[in-house]
Amino acid sequence: MRKFYFALVFILISSPLFARSERISFWHGQGFHAKRIIDELVEEYNRTHSNVHVDAVFQGLYQDMEVKMLAAAVTRQLPEVALEQIEYIDLYADEGLIQPIDTVIKEETRKDVYGVMWEAVTRKGRTYAVPFCMSTTVLFYNRDVFEQLGLDPDKPPETWEQMIASGRRLTGDKDGDGSPDRFAISMWQNGLYGWAPILWANGGTLFSEDGTRIDLTSSEMKTTIGMLKDLVYEQGIMPKSWTDWESGQAFLSGDLVMGFFSSAGIAYSEQNLPWSLGVAPMPSIQGRKFTVLTGSALVNFAKNKKKRKAANDFIFWLIDKPNIIRLHKEIGYIPVRKSAVDSLDLRSFHRANPNFSVPVKELAFAKSLPHHKEYFKINKLLIDMLQRVILQGSSPDETLAATEREINLLLE
Numbered sequence: 001m002r003k004f005y006f007a008l009v010f011i012l013i014s015s016p017l018f019a020r021s022e023r024i025s026f027w028h029g030q031g032f033h034a035k036r037i038i039d040e041l042v043e044e045y046n047r048t049h050s051n052v053h054v055d056a057v058f059q060g061l062y063q064d065m066e067v068k069m070l071a072a073a074v075t076r077q078l079p080e081v082a083l084e085q086i087e088y089i090d091l092y093a094d095e096g097l098i099q100p101i102d103t104v105i106k107e108e109t110r111k112d113v114y115g116v117m118w119e120a121v122t123r124k125g126r127t128y129a130v131p132f133c134m135s136t137t138v139l140f141y142n143r144d145v146f147e148q149l150g151l152d153p154d155k156p157p158e159t160w161e162q163m164i165a166s167g168r169r170l171t172g173d174k175d176g177d178g179s180p181d182r183f184a185i186s187m188w189q190n191g192l193y194g195w196a197p198i199l200w201a202n203g204g205t206l207f208s209e210d211g212t213r214i215d216l217t218s219s220e221m222k223t224t225i226g227m228l229k230d231l232v233y234e235q236g237i238m239p240k241s242w243t244d245w246e247s248g249q250a251f252l253s254g255d256l257v258m259g260f261f262s263s264a265g266i267a268y269s270e271q272n273l274p275w276s277l278g279v280a281p282m283p284s285i286q287g288r289k290f291t292v293l294t295g296s297a298l299v300n301f302a303k304n305k306k307k308r309k310a311a312n313d314f315i316f317w318l319i320d321k322p323n324i325i326r327l328h329k330e331i332g333y334i335p336v337r338k339s340a341v342d343s344l345d346l347r348s349f350h351r352a353n354p355n356f357s358v359p360v361k362e363l364a365f366a367k368s369l370p371h372h373k374e375y376f377k378i379n380k381l382l383i384d385m386l387q388r389v390i391l392q393g394s395s396p397d398e399t400l401a402a403t404e405r406e407i408n409l410l411l412e
Helices: 002-014 032-048 062-075 086-094 107-112 115-120 143-148 160-170 192-201 219-233 244-253 263-272 305-318 321-330 344-352 354-365 375-390 396-411
Strands: 022-028 052-058 081-085 130-142 258-262 277-280 291-300 366-368
Touching (some): 022 062, 062 081, 115 291, 130 263, 192 291, 258 263, 277 354, 375 396
Parallel strands (some): 291 366
Antiparallel strands (some): 130 277
């Protein structure tokens, strides 16, 4: 009888019902507009999965999250899963903090997720993360001001030339002091996030062909910087000295009519702007059109085999079709799965909410930003370079050459 009792106890505690769940931590920092939805997804996962328990930790905004992530990387105290900006993948891969996940990606998942999104999380032929909260750069515009100034709000500019022509009508002196206080467009303050599509459309690249050096003195780069400077000094439709934050505030108040913004802000903007929002694809340049694909991907930092398995189970559940459809409809993140975009649910949603369909269509001409572990330092130097050209009126050729030397010294 005693043997039977011990055998029964052994069977019970060894069964899945009595097995201890694997506990993993999940850091996310997409901002407060996304916090509720992501936390609710985690709660649903925990409710429906007894073998894994996820502790979600909200880390604030992108910048707050990255400070904490980099500090955790130094002490090797990283969470098992993080929703990480794709531009940071190179740093973690180079330091050996994350491993390729190609062997755990099911073929059906590989085929269903857009190829351009896999490219965004692939380094040297290996996949290091799973795309999740992805977005493109789109043209936001104020439909009310378009209509007030006699422009058709259903026909936003499709080309660079149309953007300039519309911009002349949209820029104005509201208070009559002789200086414009409403501007048509702003996009240069974010560095590559704002003007990489212009560089690409001009046929340019940031890095040399072998990827080891920055090339800022190419004719394509000079043309791109000249076009940005022209919007300020020749056309007068882009503010000279507004910061990125000031441009955002001006867009809210109606003093900035158009801007290159992340599609992740569509739902929030529709719900909070005091005027009607229009969303359009990026304008083409000489018949060529590009947009920046950016965002955050799910990264598995776990070292323990059991925790890695648990983390992967959670990661791939998050990109189930119903979950990414919800992220798209409630925030504006692009559905990473083709089957979600093709679903009756989203086709119907896009007919009723055409702004949300724009970034999905833009995937046809989307590219991710250059992959490099020093990307953020490089981008900061590019922002400083543009400030000297636009704010101080420095010579573009001399400033580009000096910045090229500075960045390449950093890369040596």
